[in-house]
Amino acid sequence: GAVVSQHPSWVICKSGTSVKIECRSLDFQATTMFWYRQFPKQSLMLMATSNEGSKATYEQGVEKDKFLINHASLTLSTLTVTSAHPEDSSFYICSASLGGSLAYEQYFGPGTRLTVT
Amino acid sequence: KNEVEQSPQNLTAQEGEFITINCSYSVGISALHWLQQHPGGGIVSLFMLSSGKKKHGRLIATINIQEKHSSLHITASHPRDSAVYICAVETSGSRLTFGEGTQLTVNP
Secondary structure, three states: OOOOEEOOEEEOOOOOOEEEEEEEEOOOOOOOEEEEEEOOOOOOEEEEEEEEEOOEEEEOOOOOOOOOEEEEEOEEEEEEEEHHHHHHOEEEEEEEEEEOOOOOOOEOOOOEEEEOO | OOOOOEEOOOEEEEEOOOEEEEEEOOOOOOEEEEEEEOOOOOEEEEEOOOOOOEOOOOOOEEEOOOOOOOEEEEOOOOHHHHEEEEEEEEEEOOEEEEEEEEEEEEOO
């Protein structure tokens, strides 16, 4: 099946710094990539939808200036958490899909655990 | 009320038992996904279905669009099936809305 990778798998950073997380589709071209956040013992929450070459669409309550998403190519999307704070500590997961409006399978990355101290 | 509700929240079974996890949703969907999340956090997509029934190995997923209900069945359960199983519904633009997950523990 299709493989999606994320880097790094975990990161610890100091409060106030920025952290970049990469999401790559390794063997297919992903028209759409999604970024999710998962707090302990909770389900995944969609943060934003990213289409290659266009601005990301953020979910209500997600600050676009804090969570910068760049989808520069069909195989790479990045999420940058700017001026991170301890409350941003979470498990961030991306997924990649072939399609936009149609129901395509989503392939999930292994996730990145962010801890802000 | 959540748009996607799963039951049970926790399930403990003995190896070999037949397991059913249920998912009900309240919105119009283009597809429903069943996902498996292991303790490390990684997520595997098990099924995507929009009607009827799909089978993969010991896993079976069914959906009833009229009743807005789906079930995931595991036959001959094994300890390695222990994981969180998540139901997610896909609405417009491929957006997924997730249930809270069912923690399955299969004891040897």
